Amino acid sequence: MRDGYIARWKGAEYDSSPDGAHVRLYSPTGGDGFVQVAEGRYRRGVPIEELEDFFYVRTVGTWRGEPFIVLGESGDWLRLEYRGGRSDVARSLGLEPYDAGVYQIWAPRGEVSDITEQAV
Known part of the structure; x- marks a missing residue:
């Protein structure tokens, strides 16, 4: 059940949250500049203009x-x-x-x- 912000970046969808001119992307696996913030949870900030899509x-x-x-x-x-x-x-x-x-x-x-x- 999804309920929240979704961002599409480099062809993949991520749970996300807005942060001013940036969006925080969350991934369960990391990679590509993501930093581990908890076990099984990785985060990366991306400028909003780099996103392919951003919606709730x-x-x-x-x-x-x-x-x-x-x-x-x-x-x-x-x-x-x-x-x-x-x-x-x-x-x-x-x-x-x-x-x-x-x-x-x-x-x-x-x-x-x-x-x-x-x-x-």
Whole structure:
């Protein structure tokens, strides 16, 4: 489940994060100027003009007929955030209030349909 910035550099896609005029690229394997920052995690800064593409991607799906963002996964469970904007619906689904107007829940993967990635 992807949810975050993606940069395409030298034909490959990397998890990334903006940093002013640069973008930090993250790789599980290193190489090509990447520096290890943790076990299995390497980072390299690249000027934004060197990127072939830079965008935000999130994974979305439907649970019990309502739209959700898929935030993460743990085994056969998905962490979902309601994006329908109706607090009465959120409460009727038994969602947990996370912040003002933000509702989340863990749901079995098998109950979530139409899982797709969206570039935003």
